[in-house]
Amino acid sequence: MCGQMHRGQKSEEHRLETLRETEVLVIGAGPAGIAAACSAAECGRRTIVLDDNPLPGGQIWRGKEDPNATKWLSRAQRAGVQMIHEAQVFAAMMNDTRVVMAETPDGLCAVRSPCIILATGARERFLPFPGWTLPGVTGAGGLQALVKGGLSIEGKRVVVAGSGALLPAVAAYLHEHGANVRLVAEQTSWLQLIAFGASLVLRPSVAMQGLGLIPQLLGIPYEAGCMVTAAHGEAKLISVTLRHGSRTWQVDCDYLACGYNLVPNLELPVLLGCAIANGYAAVDEWQESSLPGVYCAGELTGIGGVDRSLIEGQIAGYAAAGKQGKPKAQALWPQRQALCAYAERLDRAFALRDDLKALATPETIVCRCEDVRRAHLDALAPGSWRMAKLHTRCGMGACQGRICGPAMSFIHDWPMESTVSTRPPLFPVRMETLTAAGLTERTAEKTGEVNR
Amino acid sequence: MPIEPESRPIVLTVNGITVRVAMGATVAAAIAQAGVATWRRSPTGEPRAPLCGIGVCFQCCVSIDGRTNVRSCQVRCRNGMDVRTDA
Ligand SMILES: Cc1cc2nc3c(=O)[nH]c(=O)nc-3n(C[C@H](O)[C@H](O)[C@H](O)COP(=O)(O)OP(=O)(O)OC[C@H]3O[C@@H](n4cnc5c(N)ncnc54)[C@H](O)[C@@H]3O)c2cc1C
Ligand code: FES
Numbered sequence: 001m002c003g004q005m006h007r008g009q010k011s012e013e014h015r016l017e018t019l020r021e022t023e024v025l026v027i028g029a030g031p032a033g034i035a036a037a038c039s040a041a042e043c044g045r046r047t048i049v050l051d052d053n054p055l056p057g058g059q060i061w062r063g064k065e066d067p068n069a070t071k072w073l074s075r076a077q078r079a080g081v082q083m084i085h086e087a088q089v090f091a092a093m094m095n096d097t098r099v100v101m102a103e104t105p106d107g108l109c110a111v112r113s114p115c116i117i118l119a120t121g122a123r124e125r126f127l128p129f130p131g132w133t134l135p136g137v138t139g140a141g142g143l144q145a146l147v148k149g150g151l152s153i154e155g156k157r158v159v160v161a162g163s164g165a166l167l168p169a170v171a172a173y174l175h176e177h178g179a180n181v182r183l184v185a186e187q188t189s190w191l192q193l194i195a196f197g198a199s200l201v202l203r204p205s206v207a208m209q210g211l212g213l214i215p216q217l218l219g220i221p222y223e224a225g226c227m228v229t230a231a232h233g234e235a236k237l238i239s240v241t242l243r244h245g246s247r248t249w250q251v252d253c254d255y256l257a258c259g260y261n262l263v264p265n266l267e268l269p270v271l272l273g274c275a276i277a278n279g280y281a282a283v284d285e286w287q288e289s290s291l292p293g294v295y296c297a298g299e300l301t302g303i304g305g306v307d308r309s310l311i312e313g314q315i316a317g318y319a320a321a322g323k324q325g326k327p328k329a330q331a332l333w334p335q336r337q338a339l340c341a342y343a344e345r346l347d348r349a350f351a352l353r354d355d356l357k358a359l360a361t362p363e364t365i366v367c368r369c370e371d372v373r374r375a376h377l378d379a380l381a382p383g384s385w386r387m388a389k390l391h392t393r394c395g396m397g398a399c400q401g402r403i404c405g406p407a408m409s410f411i412h413d414w415p416m417e418s419t420v421s422t423r424p425p426l427f428p429v430r431m432e433t434l435t436a437a438g439l440t441e442r443t444a445e446k447t448g449e450v451n452r
Numbered sequence: 453m454p455i456e457p458e459s460r461p462i463v464l465t466v467n468g469i470t471v472r473v474a475m476g477a478t479v480a481a482a483i484a485q486a487g488v489a490t491w492r493r494s495p496t497g498e499p500r501a502p503l504c505g506i507g508v509c510f511q512c513c514v515s516i517d518g519r520t521n522v523r524s525c526q527v528r529c530r531n532g533m534d535v536r537t538d539a
Contacts, residue, residue, distance in 0.1 A: 052507065054528055059506065123508050135489045135501030145505030149525060150477030151484050235499050236489045265508075368503070368511060371496045398510035398521070403503070428521065 022048040022082075024320050025100060025113035027089050027268060030058020031306045032298025032313035033119035034072045039317025040117070041079035043325045048111055049081060050102050052088035058121055059141065060306050062148055068306075084109060091424035091439055094272055094291070101437045103429045108436040115293045115320045118281070119313060120268050122299035124162075124259030125406045128366045128374070129359035130230040136237030136255050140170045143257035147177055154178035159240055159251055161185040161228045161258040163350045165305070168222065170257060175218050182251055185226040185242055187260070188350050193224050196349030229359060231256055261350055263406045263416065264300045271422040279416035286319035286329060287312055295320055304343030311336045357411045367404040369397020385409070385419040395421065398428060464533035479524035479535055480505075480512050491524065492538035514538060 024040040026033045029051035041047040055062060061069035076083070087102035087109050098116060102109045124139040131137065138146065140162055147153050158179045160171045163186060171184045186193070226244040231237055239252045264280055275282045275290035281300045283289055289296050295316040298309035315332050318325030360366060362375035372394040382388040385408060388395065394408070395401030405419030424439065460472040466486035473482045480502050483491060490499035491512050502512040507526040515536040516522045524535070 052526070123504060123506060126503065126509075133494070133498060133500065135491070135499050138502060139504050142503055142505035146478075146480060146484075146502055146525065149505070150474055150481035152481070236501070365494075365498075368494065368500070368509070371494050371498070398513070399508060402508045 020048065020111045022046050022111060022113045024115045024117065025050070025111050026117045026119060027100065028058065028119035028121055028298070029053070029056040029083060030119060030121045030298060030309060031060065031072070032121070032309035033058070033117070034076055035310045035313030036117045036119055036297055036317035037081040038072065038075045038079055039314045039325065039328070040321045041076070041081045043318065043321030045321050047081045049083045050087040050089055050100070050111065051083070051085055054086055056083055056085065062145070088427050089268060090426045090429050091437060092272055103433045108433045110437065117295040117297060117316050117320055118269050118300060119298045120265040120300060122262035122264050122303060123402065125261050125263045125410070126403055127260050127356055127359060127407050127410065128364050129228065130361055130364050131232055133365050133368055134231050134233050134237045135235070136233065137231050138255060138257055140257040140259040141166050142259065143255055144170045144173050147174065155180065156254040157182055157252060158255045158257055159183050159185065159228065159253045161256060162260045163187045163352060164259070164261040165346060165350070166259070171220055172218060175220060181220045182253060184220060184222045185228060186222065186224045187227045187353055187356060189225040192349050196345055227356065228256060228258055260352060262299060262303045266300065266417060266420045267422055267426050269296055269300060270417065270420045271424065271426060276417040285333065287316035288319065302340060302343050303346065304339050308336070308339040308343060311339060352410060366407065367394040367397065369399050370394065385414050462529045462531055464529050464531065464535060466535045467537055473529050477529050479514065479516060479527045479529055479533070482529050483514065483524060483535065483537060488537055490537065
């Protein structure tokens with residue numbers, strides 16, 4: 001744990017005491033971050049990992065006994081990696097010295113490191129449709145994460161919907177935990193899936209165990225080319241309307257688990273000043289970003305599942321270790337190439353259909369934090385995310401546009417990176433942490449500018 | 453499978469209701485277990501509940517031991533916690 005003895009001390013002392021030094025700093029303890037930390041530490045580099053969760057493992061391994069996770073975590077321990085959990089990175093100084101600042105339950109945790117590996121992963125993309133703000137409507141991976149956190153799903157009726165290779169995995173997980181999964185509704189067509197499915201059979205290790213296959217084996221209907229057009233209920237969800245071609249019908253349910261693929265968590269790379277290309281952090285063959293000494297690995301550079309994140313993490317960690325690690329990094333390039341090609345197929349197979357843009361009606365709330373409705377935005381016809389924020393408060397709430405940004409980017413064809421908010425603090429932090437970090441509101445603005 | 457009380461060693465209150473949860477459970481899970489459907493109200497008064505499950509959407513914010521706006525999906529239950537939803 002970070003800082004056991006700081007509580008109650010003066011902020012100036014606090015700041016000095018919490019400043020840690022390391023040679024390689026990894027942000028994110030998912031597969032990419034853990035692999036990066038192992039590789040750097042095994043080459044003799046002093047390595048610290050900061051992650052905002054109580055347990056390591058990122059989205060896939062969280063709260064689950066997984067042999068692969070155990071293998072990597074014990075490797076990290078043997079290599080002497082220092083993991084700091086419940087540490088949420090909210091700001092960074094990228095001047096002569098590089099200092100990253102995180103908030104922990106004990107206050108500020110600041111780490112100085114010449115070399116930084118960003119492995120902050122991805123989140124689900126949510127698209128607005130009538131009723132999507134009702135209690136009971138969650139993400140697909142979102143509901144899975146809630147169940148991993150102890151939410152009881154026993155006997156609940158669930159519709160899993162949206163898009164992506166995650167949906168069948170989520171359906172199977174919920175079924176295993178006692179849910180009555182009524183349907184998996186995948187927006188992409190069978191035609192697109194079949195082109196993709198062929199490659200899955202050839203590469204079972206990369207696949208999430210074969211699309212549609214798991215739900216069907218479990219007796220869960222899997223409908224491709226199908227989407228949820230509305231969620232109904234007063235105080236909470238009671239049913240959803242589905243559409244497949246010209247057919248529409250209603251299904252009663254307690255939960256709608258709906259997410260449309262994943263989008264990278266670009267806030268930190270953008271804050272630090274890393275270049276973004278086509279919606280992902282741009283990196284070279286060593287996973288190094290446009291900023292020398294800052295590497296990006298895993299879902300930040302492309303959505304490709306756990307195997308790709310592990311390989312990219314290792315390459316970044318070895319490369320960050322310098323001369324000694326580089327041959328090891330290079331040896332992994334062919335594997336990465338194959339996994340990236342696979343990820344591109346995945347992107348094409350689950351490309352979002354244009355008619356999803358029209359699901360939100362004028363009355364539909366598009367920004368959940370500030371209750372901005374579509375009609376309000378459409379009336380202004382903003383040409384950019386910036387304009388939308390200025391005139392409607394869309395994206396100005398607590399989530400800082402993490403939910404409505406990717407939705408607006410899809411609906412209006414705005415570049416993903418233009419909807420990334422990067423004003424520190426990246427997350428709301430306690431006043432005493434801000435003070436300890438020397439970040440008043442004014443300096444917060446300044447660091448934001450310096451880094452852009 | 454019903455969970456036996458001894459495997460739910462953590463006792464806390466949600467809006468004054470006593471709830472027992474398993475070790476490692478999140479506050480969001482405890483709130484659902486207390487039978488609460490609304491975690492908070494949006495600026496125009498609409499009911500809201502968890503969306504992302506991973507700490508990015510802020511729809512699950514509640515008060516914990518007097519601290520407001522805490523993401524309940526990211527906090528693990530501890531004995532004696534006093535959780536208040538915002539509804
Ligand atoms: C909700 C959800 C559920 C998923 N479930 C599955 C599944 O069941 N099976 C599967 O194969 N794939 C799943 N995925 C896909 C998953 O993202 C990849 O398989 C894989 O975990 C990616 O690894 P990664 O290391 O790149 O990122 P991640 O695993 O996402 O790890 C990134 C880590 O960085 C942390 N982080 C981010 N920002 C900060 C910050 N500012 N400060 C501190 N820490 C930070 C995150 O909390 C996380 O722990 C899921 C994705 C999501 C979003
Ligand atoms: S459910 Fe999204 S932040 Fe908790």
